[in-house]
Amino acid sequence: MRKSWLVTLIAIVSLLAVACGGKKEESTLTVGASQVPHAEILEHIKPQLEKEGVKLSVKVFQDYVLPNKAVEEGQLDANFFQHVPWLETTNKEKGYHIAKVVGVHIEPMGAYSKKWKEVAQIPNGATVTLPNDPSNFKRALQLLETKGLIKLDSSDGEKTLQSIKENPKKLQFKQLEAAMLPRTIGEVDLAVINTNYALQAKLNPIKDALFIEDKNSPYVNILAAKQGNENKEALKKLAKVLNSPEVKKFIDEKYKGAVVAAF
Helix, strand or coil, X not given: CHHHHHHHHHHHHHHHHHHHHHCCCCEEEEEEEEHXXXXXXXXXXXXXXXXXXXXXXEEEECCCCHHHHHHHCCCCCEEEEEXXXXXXXXXXXXXXXXXXXXXXXXXCCEEECCCCCCHHHCCCCCEEEEECCHHHHHHHHHHHHHCCCCEECCCCCCCCHHHEEECCCXXXXXXXXXXXXXXXCCCCCEEEECHHHHHHCCCCHHHHCCEECCCCCCCEEEEEEECCCCCCHHHHHHHHHHCCXXXXXXXXXXXXXXXXXXX
């Protein structure tokens, strides 16, 4: 009798273990993101993630500094706003320990003007505004170089104004925080703007930019997390959904070439 009772108890415990094991573990992720397109993409995938047992909380940031600080300090599980050159520069300058989880999309940087319709019309001494952070400043200079407006030296690494070896139109450069650049379009001859801020300012990079980066730009925007956390199960699920056919379709249909899936 005692043996029969013990066998029954063991069977019940085994069944409970199987039942509990079959239930999806629920996790919560808090991810910092730029408003457009990053937060919009994350909001779109919330239902998909919930099916995987992951509840996603999206915190919108208006700058490029605080999202990495928040990840480093543990206030965020991850962020989604930057490309690898920015990440590498920030880690080096701030001593952060943030790693790429997965690449998601490319936002071709564009140059905008309300005064000129063609590059050839840009006059001598024209004023050009560019982002003031090192990685995007270099990127902006490289964009200007593709149109023959300047020529840079051949050195690797970061670029400064001293890296400009030829400036035939004697362009005048003003470096500003990236988020402020859309406000300068009506005041200067040319403004080089990151696409997320252009979209936020209701600019269409494909239609409104005087010229834009090639879609093969190496500046892929990534999901990033604190080193050591990038292989957590919930983040792996988020990374998988961000690289899904459904997300590619959403990017293609919503942004119509202004944002390009990188997977």
